[in-house]
Each structure stands twice: as C-alpha cells, then as structure tokens.
Amino acid sequence: MSKTKEIVVLPGDGIGPEVTKEAVNILQTVCERHGYKLKTRTFPIGGASIDRYGRPLTDETLKACKESPAILLGAVGGVKWNDQPKDKRPEAALLGLRKELDLFANLRPIKTYDSLIHASPLKEEIITDVDIMIVRELTGGIYFGRPRYIEKTETGERAVDTKAYTTEEIDRIAHIAFETATLRDRRVTSVDKANVLDSSRLWRQTVKESAKQWPEVSLDHMLVDNGAMQLVRNPGQFDVIVTGNMFGDILSDEASMITGSLGMLPSASLGEEYAMYEPIHGSAPDIAGQHIANPLATIASVAMMCRHSLDMPDAAREIELAIKTTLEDGFRTADIYSDPANEYEVSTSEMGSAVVKHLNPNL
Ligand code: NAI
Ligand code: MG
Numbered sequence: 001m002s003k004t005k006e007i008v009v010l011p012g013d014g015i016g017p018e019v020t021k022e023a024v025n026i027l028q029t030v031c032e033r034h035g036y037k038l039k040t041r042t043f044p045i046g047g048a049s050i051d052r053y054g055r056p057l058t059d060e061t062l063k064a065c066k067e068s069p070a071i072l073l074g075a076v077g078g079v080k081w082n083d084q085p086k087d088k089r090p091e092a093a094l095l096g097l098r099k100e101l102d103l104f105a106n107l108r109p110i111k112t113y114d115s116l117i118h119a120s121p122l123k124e125e126i127i128t129d130v131d132i133m134i135v136r137e138l139t140g141g142i143y144f145g146r147p148r149y150i151e152k153t154e155t156g157e158r159a160v161d162t163k164a165y166t167t168e169e170i171d172r173i174a175h176i177a178f179e180t181a182t183l184r185d186r187r188v189t190s191v192d193k194a195n196v197l198d199s200s201r202l203w204r205q206t207v208k209e210s211a212k213q214w215p216e217v218s219l220d221h222m223l224v225d226n227g228a229m230q231l232v233r234n235p236g237q238f239d240v241i242v243t244g245n246m247f248g249d250i251l252s253d254e255a256s257m258i259t260g261s262l263g264m265l266p267s268a269s270l271g272e273e274y275a276m277y278e279p280i281h282g283s284a285p286d287i288a289g290q291h292i293a294n295p296l297a298t299i300a301s302v303a304m305m306c307r308h309s310l311d312m313p314d315a316a317r318e319i320e321l322a323i324k325t326t327l328e329d330g331f332r333t334a335d336i337y338s339d340p341a342n343e344y345e346v347s348t349s350e351m352g353s354a355v356v357k358h359l360n361p362n363l
Helices: 016-033 047-053 059-066 090-099 113-121 165-184 198-211 224-235 245-259 296-308 313-328 347-359
Strands: 003-012 038-044 069-077 105-111 130-135 147-151 157-162 187-192 218-223 240-243 266-270 274-277
Touching: 003 047, 003 059, 016 069, 016 296, 016 313, 016 347, 047 090, 047 130, 059 090, 059 198, 059 218, 069 245, 069 296, 105 165, 105 245, 105 296, 113 218, 113 313, 130 165, 130 245, 165 187, 165 198, 165 240, 187 198, 187 224, 218 224, 218 266, 218 347, 224 240, 224 245, 240 245, 266 296, 296 313, 313 347
Parallel strands: 003 038, 003 069, 069 274, 130 240, 187 218, 187 240
Antiparallel strands: 105 130, 105 266, 147 157, 266 274
16 A cells, blocks of 8 residues: 555635646646655635635635645635625635644745746846745734724725734744755845834844844845845845745735746745645636646645655655756746747646656656
C-alpha cells in the first residue's frame, strides 16, 4: 500500500474550478511519480457555498480544513453575490478562513521567465532576472481592525476602518521574512508608511528589533509610495519584501505586471498549524466558462504546497521546471499570448496537460 497525501480542495467561483482542476491533475501526477496516493476532499466555498448552503463558509468546510495539512483554493466572488450583506459575501469566506486558521504569513513569489519576457508591459532590461518574495501579513491591519462602521451624518455618511498592528503580529511576520531571506539573497526590505502612520512606526521599530536575530541578513526600510514606484523602476533591487496586509495586497498585484499576468502568480498562506495555497488572482468573471483562464498560478501554488506542506521538495522543483519548459515550448493561454510566429494559443486544460506531459513523458 502506498503512502497517502491528503488535501482539501476549495474550487470556489468563476475560473476557480477551471484552474484548480488542472492543478489537482498536476498534484496527482507528482504524487504517483513519488509513490504516494493522493486523496482529495472537495467543498464549495464563496458564492458556490452561498448558492448551496446560504453561507460562504460552512462549519463542515472549516472542520475539513482544520483536519487537513494543506488546502488548495481557487478563487471566490462574482457580481451575482454583490448585493449580499458584507458578512455573507463570498469574500467573507476567505477572510474567515485566514482568520480561523490563523494564516498570518502570505508568501508571494514574483519571478520572471525568460520566455515570457515580452508578455510584460515593462521593458525587457527592467524585468530580466527578477526574483522577489513578497511576505505579506495576512490576518491583521486594516482588513481586520476594529472599530469599523458606516454612520449617518447631517450631510451624508461617514465610514471608518481601523489599521492596527501589535508588536507580536509584526514580530512573527518579520521572523518569516528573515527566515525566508536566509534561503535566498539575504536581503529584506520592509515597506511601511512610517512618516504618517503610528501603526507603521511600530512596524518599522519592531522589524528593526527582530532583525537583530538575523545578523547575516541585511535590512532596509522603504515608504510604500516609493516602494510602489521602485517596483516598476528597478524591481531587480528587491530580494524579500515584508509588509502589512493592505500594502502587500496592492504591491503584489502591481508586481504581477512584472511577470506579465496575474494568471502566473502563486501564493502560500501559512500559519503555525495550517496552510492554504491559492493563485493571487480572483475569480475573473469576465473570462469564466470560456476555458481560457491561465492555470499556471494555481499549478505553481501546488508546487509551493509540495515544498511547504507535503514534504515533497523534489516534486516542487519538478513542477516549477515543467512550467518553465512548457512556456519555452511556446504554450500560451490568452493572457500571455502575443507572438503567433513562435507561440501556440491554448486552452486552460491544454496548458494543464502540457505541464503534466513534462512531469510524466509516458502519458
Ligand atoms: P481578478 O483577479 O479576478 O481579475 C482581474 C483581471 O485579470 C481580469 O481581467 C481577469 O480576466 C484577469 N485574470 C485573472 N486571473 C486570470 C487567469 N488565471 N488567467 C487569465 N486572466 C486572468 O480580479 P477582479 O476582476 O478585480 O475580481 C473579480 C472577482 O474576484 C471579485 O468578486 C473579487 O472580489 C474576487 N477576488 C477574489 C480573490 C480571491 O479569491 N483570492 C482575489 C481577488 C479578487
Ligand atoms: Mg488582491
């Protein structure tokens, strides 16, 4: 009897089910290759869960997630559910999962592929050899801060959100960033808005304090507006970027343009006990059902899962190499297709199959 690897799959909405299907195929392939049996349990989440159970995240789904060493998530959301109250919207499922599983560290690698250099709107000389890891704090900051409310005023309305961070929250994400940097180029850039915000002043001070435990890693600080500019001016200067929840959200979408498409970027959300893997893109309702979504972000997320949760580092490298080779072969989904002379425009499943073929040439 072969050993088993078990994961929970939450396909979600829009293109979520299309891209997770391909990613699960990839995981199946590497598991077989390495002598494991893959067992998946699949649950609806977000809009799909609202349609079925009236709630974006059910207790049953949450319980299954807590029993699993790793979760693969597609994406949630869509116009159909936009007029639900805030805590019943698809996005509430994601924030709920992150909070319930205490997934405080979001790792978002931004790496350019030579063969995709022309897919980016940025100039070739700017983006060649970019290899950044954005470490985003995921369970604090303005997305979770209290109080938050909208109130009536005499002339209209007033809305309040709160950005709050504790030393403990900052210290534990800084820890992940420094640890990550020791396996890379040993440079951490902490991004904040310390010239204006108290929460950022505490951020900067705490990161500085944490840095003392990693004398071999260099640390510098950057204000977020400058950071946004530097990311497109000279992204090669960054190794590890550590930042809060909202700044990380915005900067990583911006950084996706370095690689050319949101459809290329994976992520891992890690806590002390649980881990969730998902592409950084959303449910892309504009292309859902057309079989043109790029599955590579989700496939690369499965590689991160193999590395961080499933104890299959070789499989992680194999998947990453298979993605690279598939791109070198010229396979392109619509979002990264630009050159009819050298590239083939393929569907979501054709892209998935091409990666599988590189992992298992016998197929
Ligand atoms: P989005 O990421 O879904 O799409 C932005 C643009 O990128 C669209 O033009 C889309 O077609 C394209 N795109 C995204 N992923 C792609 C892929 N794999 N292949 C090819 N093209 C791709 O962001 P948008 O449009 O702002 O949001 C749509 C819905 O997704 C909303 O309901 C939003 O709340 C939700 N969302 C969910 C997230 C999640 O589940 N983690 C993250 C971001 C948004
Ligand atoms: Mg985002």
